[in-house]
Amino acid sequence: MQRNTGHCTNVPRNVNMESLRNGYLFPEISLRELEHIQKYPDSELIRLGIGDTTNPIPDIITSAMAEYARALSTVRGYRGYGAEQGNKELRQAIAETFYEDTGVKGGEIFVSDGAQSDISRLQLLFGSNVTMAVQNPSFPAYIDTSVIVGQAGEFQEETGKYRNIVYMNCLPENNFFPDLSTMPRTDIIFFCSPNNPTGSAASRLQLEQLVAYAKAKGSIIVYDSAYSVFITDGSPKSIFEIPGAREVAIEVSSFSKFAGFTGVRLGWTVVPKELLYSTGFPVIKDYNRLVCTSFNGASSISQAGGLACLSPEGYTALNAVVDYYKDNAKMICDALASVGLKVYGGRNAPYVWVHFPGLKSWDVFAEILEKAHVITVPGRGFGPGGEEFIRISTFGHRESIAEASRRLKSLFIHN
Amino acid sequence: MQRNTGHCTNVPRNVNMESLRNGYLFPEISLRELEHIQKYPDSELIRLGIGDTTNPIPDIITSAMAEYARALSTVRGYRGYGAEQGNKELRQAIAETFYEDTGVKGGEIFVSDGAQSDISRLQLLFGSNVTMAVQNPSFPAYIDTSVIVGQAGEFQEETGKYRNIVYMNCLPENNFFPDLSTMPRTDIIFFCSPNNPTGSAASRLQLEQLVAYAKAKGSIIVYDSAYSVFITDGSPKSIFEIPGAREVAIEVSSFSKFAGFTGVRLGWTVVPKELLYSTGFPVIKDYNRLVCTSFNGASSISQAGGLACLSPEGYTALNAVVDYYKDNAKMICDALASVGLKVYGGRNAPYVWVHFPGLKSWDVFAEILEKAHVITVPGRGFGPGGEEFIRISTFGHRESIAEASRRLKSLFIHN
Structure with missing residues (x-):
């Protein structure tokens, strides 16, 4: 695509964009998938790579969206711009559903088109002069957006890390929680729980330590709770369940996995009024200004759907879908454990994190794809701490999950 | 809201956020509106401020969205994540509908949640080390997002301008087109045509000069064509109608005003493959990476609606709505001209730009609100070049527009 014969502008390429390594993980996996299909056109590929929801959305929710959409054709039902921060009723419903007894108010909730966009907006909010820490392994967007806004510094080939980012190792040996006593201070700490990719949920005690x-x-x-509905062991579902968190935390969350809204696009960010910069200036004021300037609100139809998700019937129906995925996760975990693999996650998250000590994750990914025709995600894509691991998404129809379990079991029995 | 008694973090406030002046324009107007309603609870306020669509969306379009939403409850119709760049069919349809004969391909179109988000993403793409020019007056998001990414430099109270931004005066005396011969070079030139707020559309000759x-x-x-469907005088609707533009331009556009999608949220950005940085690296590659990293695609339901907008029936129905607004604009223009005011815009845009030589725009805004109970926008909100002007949006139901025309006429006859 590079054309040295054409006109070049005199505009310099952004050095931050230049600092990004490789391709973004999931597009890279898509390429590998395409190559595989070309090689094996008749293989029945099972996709447990990207964590994409597969079950239909309960009817009560899609009906609400359909009804809202249809009303846009009527004089009474037509609505133009909504508030940049989101529909007031939805903000209130999010506060009541997910933040009961935590003190979070509707006015502190900013409805968005999803957690990925919010992470990028938060990086823009803090700017290039802050330092950040991130779990290692972690969802790539934290680091990539940090690079894009210019916080990350030079990439170091030998370690696979950016110089200015602190990587908090979250590995089996530390029970997937970083050793805070040895951690260098950073301004921002991205923390995702239940974690993507490890599937590990931080306990109340761990989160109390983190807040302290x-x-x-x-x-x-910056606490990412996009997978909190999958928690089954009583771990906190929000950082705001921890006393004192309102003075030190922002929470990003999403309808994507909770409601199958990966394509519908709806999420939110909580910025408590007590969160202050070093000058005493409230973070919420700047975030509000940023949202009003660089975003124009989530789709009104998606927001109508979000409101239906939080109705008693919608909420009950969605929990049944989440339980279905949890059963999937258990099936995959049991199959892999039965052939002696070291399996983590799956209990509080839709991701199973499998350890292959001594192996390279892209090699394991390639072997599983080649021999079992199953797409997974190589742990290395989530940072150097994921090198010996594979992430398996357990979103899928039951028959696919059962078939994948059989194939994986059979592959690793013979290994 | 500032609480000096609570815990302050040690995180510095982003100096770029600190550099933003005042509130964002439209929230400020909303505050004035609220105060007015409290003062005159029985006044029949007419809102011609924010350019918000008011007419119902044609049924063929909302039906397509409703049908898509409903299908998400079925195994066959459920879809999760779409491509970050947008639905392929929609990208193709946008290319065919708006860029026939310009060489723009579907693969160069990035579907988004709207032009405002895209402007912010483009600023992030270019980063803090580029210089930019902007029309004066202009839609505030260009400058505000420039400040947020750190391009703008210090704000100078005496001029009302940021030090590093080049303000291209677009005033009646230069026919709303900047004098390029005296303009200092910048890396990026934001150019909106038909312009918001002046309503002026650049001619083919002017755009040829701009491209050259x-x-x-x-x-x-960065060409913003969000209002191009309102062009009636044969001026180009896309910068890509100008030969050579593919090597020097990006275009941002939107379904908001064209299809009444201000709340539905759908837009797009065109990045031609021939557009290269000074190093020869294609801009489209970085933009693609940015979109994949900090955005997860527009709502699939909105995209289904976008596709219906571009069907022959949808397109015809939408043009009837646009014609309705054009008739509104003519009514307002005629009324104001009949009392001797200097009226611009309205012919190729849904905005009427009224000159009050020697007056301060916030004073005119306040007088119109106080005496005619009509919300407008003070031109100063669009930059120092808007000081003596008022922008009137002509989106509205016919009766409101007729009533506003009467009130304004009566106000200014007696002035």
């Missing part, structure tokens, strides 16, 4: 650490160091936690 | 200028200076034009 942030308070002592003057850091801001 | 950008080519000679090695600049990139």
